[in-house]
Amino acid sequence: MKRNRIAKSGEFRKLLKQAFAINQxxxxxxxxLAAGISSGLPVLIGVLLGQLQYGLIAGLGGLAFLYMFNEPYALRSKKIFFAALGLAFSAGLGVLLSQQPLLATAAVGIIGALAVFIFGAYQFTGPTAIFFVLVFxxxxxMTDNPALFLLHGFLVFLGGMLSWLMAMWAYPFNPHAPETKAVKRAYAALTALAESAGSAEFYEVRQHAWSALKSAETAIGNANAKWTRSNRLVQLTLLHAQATSVYAEIIKRGDRYSTVSKETAENLRLIASSVEASGKKSFAAAPRLQTETGDALTESTRKAYDILTGQRDKRTRDSELKAEPFKAVFANAFNKHSMVFFAAIRFGVVLAFAAFIAHFLPIDPSYWVPLSAAAVMSGATILSTFNRSLQRSAGTIVGIVVAAVILSFQPDGLFIALMVFALTALTELAIVLNYAVAAFFITPNALMIAESTSQIGDLSYFASARIVDVLIGSAIGLIGVLLIGRRRASTLLPPLMSKTLRSQQRFxxxxxxxxxxxxxxxxxxxxKMRTNLSNLKLVLDTAHGELPQRPENLAFLQQVFFASEQLAFLLENAAQKERLALSPAQLGQLHLFFEMMANALEGNWPFAEHVIPEIPGFPEIEQELAALQETVRMSTRKTELHKKDEAFE
Structure with missing residues (x-):
């Protein structure tokens, strides 16, 4: 028992250190700078027109810019536009329900749940629901007149359109910069993979290369729109397709006993270094590839070079990669094994509860309670939620004191505009360092917008009231996440992994x-196989952040997932080629092979190795099946040891 207490104490100190670590x-x-302009310029325009209040409202639309990341312009355009539309809707609904506190309580929960669901379904990075909740x-x-809901919504939308312009201004100068960089990273990762073939690091490097290929695929898929189609985008699409062919050829020979020639690695490095330059008019064709024996890997590399230098037709009809359709995205999110729908419902329920509690608190206004709960729950996992609660509390308390001091001097309009600009810019800089540092700037910025037109009489009361709000809201958010589905992802892992393996067997x-x-x-x-793999990845990522953590066991399950993902890639590759049929006996062996692994992961049967049937013409599939079986064996063995340790404790 004493050993357990010491271990838990050490784990808690580790969590505290992790929560306040500064990222490098x-x-x-x-x-x-662009974020500061998006939020500060509308306020400045309002000041110049003698309408500070309207400027502050429009400045809220500038928060749409904070949803922009290094993504293709086609996606960025839609994302910022709909973020602006969502913020405008939130603002208008907030005003419309200003005299209906109970309806407002339900509405804020619905807004938060919808935002979490949409961002989760599309797996967008970013602040998800927090700014929609803030604007609402x-x-x-801000007002007691519901008739102003259209005006508030329109002003926020105008501010959001300024954010759209700030996000899209560079498009005419370099329209395919994000996807170009993604393809360049893919070829750089393939270079490292080729160099690691035959070494003990091959498996780890292979995971990195696969991740780079998937990132490039996502970027190119999101880049496709009617107004972005060009020869350059077709070229990048073909380069990515050829990169997957190179990857397939490398992993066929790149085990611990086979190597890839230095010439191939150098050729891949040459391609990687030339991808960005090839999109410019001044691009001069790179030197010819080094000559070597013409095997499949060499030919795949040479094809990639020919696409790069324009020696192959870039106008290929079947070269277009598209993002997953709208219906498919939401169908996957509504899957019973998906964490997205559950996380959205939990977020909405806890947020509405926090707003309901705030309604009965003797503090006016008390909207910082649900806002703090939303900020805490914006963490993607239980662990990040715990970190957020600590960061939010610490950073916000300091920020409230700073804001109270500034507001006590009743600053004029020009100073407020400059402060909104500076605080928004500093928030964007600080968020990459640590959320606690960012909260130091987020808090006075929000208070500046919300309270700058009101009189603050008692400075100490104002600061203490906001601090109490933050602590209550953070506690509600943390407790809600801990009580509702704390171990849901870990519980879903075994059945979902088994389901994924069985779908691969059927395919x-x-x-x-x-x-x-x-x-x-x-x-x-x-x-079905792709859907199961997508859901499994999300559940596995969530399980990594649950408490208590089992990092060793999850590491083995991560290897099982990677082996399954690689098997899916090889099977889809085989589907495009001529194949010899397996005999009924071999198909029976295959079915038993997958079924025994699936049952072992579910814990129904003890693990037993099984004979892998020969797959004529596809030895790489046999190798991946063997790797999959080995990772399942290691994972189930680690699970058995953990069960024994828990029983002993």
Whole structure:
């Protein structure tokens, strides 16, 4: 028992250190400047027109810019526009319900849940629901006249359109910069993969290369729109397709006993260094690739070079990569094994509860209670939620004191505009360092917008009231997340992993069946396999942040997932080629092979190794099946040891 207490104490100190650690990342100066202009310029215009209040409302639309990241312009355009639209809707609804506190309580929960669901379904990075909730709550408390809801919504939307312009201004000068960088990173990762072939680091480097390829695929898929189609985008799409072919050829020979020639690695490095330059008019073709024996890997590399230098037709009809359709995205999110729908409902319920509690507090206005709860719950996992509660409390308390001092001097309009600009820019800089530092600037910025037109009589009462709000809201958010589905992801992992393996078995059986099954069944089973893998990834990522943590066990499950993902890639690759059918006996072996692994992961049966049937013409699939079986064996073995340790404790 004493050992357990010491271990828990050490774990708590580790969590505290992690919560307040300063990240060593480059500061986004350009983005911070643009964010400051997006929020500060509307306030300045309002001051110049003698309408400070309207300027502050429009400045809230500038928060739409904070949803911009280094993503393709086609996606960025839609994302910022709909963020501005959502902020405008939140502002208008907040004003409309200003005399209906109970309805406002329900509405803020619905707004938060919708934002979390949409961002989770599309797996967007960013602040998710927090700014929609902020805009709703500020406007809900800013006026007592519901008739002004259209005006407030329109002003916020105007501010949001300024954010759209700030996010899109560089498009005419370099329209494909984000996806170009993604493709360059993919080829750089392939270079490292080729160099690591035959070494003990190959498996780890392979994971990095695969991640880079998937990131490039996502970037190119999100870049496609009617107004962004160009020869350059087609070229990048073809380069990515060829990169996957190079990857497939490398992993066929890149185990611990095979190597890839230095010439191939140098050729890949040459391609990676030339990707960005090839999109410019001044690009001069790079030197010819080094000559070596013409095997499949060499030919794949040479094809990539020819695409890069324009020696192959860039106008290929089948070269277009598209993002997943709207219906498919939300169908996946509504899956019973998905964490997205559950997380959205939990967020909305806890947020509405925090707003309901705030309504009965003897503090006016008390909207900082639900706002703090929303900020805390914006953490993607239980662990990040715990960190956010500490960061939010510490950073906000300091920020409230600073804001109270500034507001006590009743600053004029020009000073307020400059402060909004500076605090928004500093928030964008600080967020990459630590959320506690960012909260130091977020808090006075929000208070500046919400309270600058009101009189603050008692400075100490104002500061203490806001601090109490923050502490109560942070506690509600943390407790709500801990009580509702604290271990849901870990509980979902075994059945979802088993389901994923069984879907792969069905797809593989269709590919190699001697009975010529209906061709239409293959895309259906392929889609199911992809959906299961996508849901499994999200659940696994969430499980990494749950408390108590089992990092060793999750590391093995991560390897199982990676092996499953690689198997899916190889099966989809095989679906495009001629295949020899397996015999009924071999298909039976295959079914038993997957079923035993699935049952072992679910804990129903003890693990037992099984014979892998020969897959004619696809030795790489056999190798991946063997790797998958080994990772399942290691994972189930680690789970058994943990169960014994828990029983002993």
């Amino acid at each position: 990342r480059p500061l986004p100066w350009a983005k911070a 709550l500020i406007n809900n408390n 593989m059986s269709l590919l190699f069946s001697p009975y010529s099954p209906d061709i239409d069944a293959q895309p259906i089973e392929q889609k």
